[in-house]
Amino acid sequence: MKKPELLAPAGDLNRLKVAILYGADAVFIGGKFFSLRAKANNFSLKDIEEGVLFAHQHHAKVYVTVNIVPNEDDFKNLSSYLLALDRVNVDAIIVSSISVLLQAKKLHCRFEVHVSTQHSILNSYAIQFFKNLGADRVVLARELNILEIQQIKKNTTLPLEVFIHGGMCSSFSGRCTLSNAMANRDANKGGCAHSCRWPYFLYHEETPISDKEISFASTDLMGINYLPQLIDAQIDSFKIEGRMKSIYYIANVVKIYRQFIDFYCQFKKIDKKQMNYYKKELLKIESRSLSPVFLNPHLKNEGILIHQNTNNANQSFIGMILEDSDSYHCAFVEQRNHFTLDTKVEIIQPNQPNQSVKILQMWDLNDNPLTIARHPQQIIKIQFSKPVKKDAIMRRK
Ligand code: SF4
Incomplete structure (x- = not known):
């Protein structure tokens, strides 16, 4: 059975290394230029080079987002930036503008060009269009259900990437100016203020028409229920969203999906008990509501709209182990949240229960x-x- 690539986000070098150590086959990162997620501590060229070296040493790949929706002035240094990315051996760039794709091809860059989910690709005709332009992969729209994805896969030979976990937009991925209007921050230049997640009261003129706060936001995506069908359909890459997410989140989510994919590809089945275990582990990490969102072909409105969840997941992360323990089981640890001598601790580490x-x-x-x-x-x-081992995570039990 063909094993899909597990593709993880990384907001900085530390998170890149953790994602790879915990089982990602590839990571996607943003450079300082031409990239969304302006606040994600984006990588300098030197960081990208170091990240690529580390990834290649661990047989993993690095994809760099060059995915702003560019205005006329944004093209000034594009060619030199693409050539610099090529020089440091990145494996692919992710683009949301045809002009960036064409520029990379014109410059004969050796990296692949992947077309971002922001192109809202919903059918094999659109995929053929990008294939004709030289694209090497497309990231499907997050608004497709499992049946539509299966059908598209049968009608194309271009590698396909599908989102399996993470935040969602409440409009078609990124095609939204809510943040521009509400916060003067351009979502398509990396400045989204998540205005759809704010609490709102509805008024008709002066008259309130909602008796409680409402939000337009979607739940976050947890696609694990549909992974067997996506693996069987031979989807090429499974993407976890979240370049702003913490080390704790990335290590855990990557580890859980790594275990799931490896197990399913080896035994070609997954029983209910195991599925429930993986879901429970994913829920422990997330502080927002989760659902399969659009992957579910029988989706109803209540499956999309957010129900606030007060789970303080990130406070469970209490320490990062900095070295292998010595013969007395002593090791240096970096504290991440308050704990005491009596705190019950669970250790999470790569490739181990x-x-x-x-x-x-x-x-x-x-x-x-x-x-x-x-x-x-x-x-x-x-x-x-x-x-205990270096790079393991201490979690409150
Ligand atoms: S405001 Fe919400 S829907 Fe709009 S781009 Fe941001 S996350 Fe997406």
């Missing part, structure tokens, strides 16, 4: 014993009840 450990003792860098780790990003030495 999660495991419970106890904190036996901890000290600050001056060897003073600690009972509480209360300072954000403080480096602490901890003696655990079991060995």
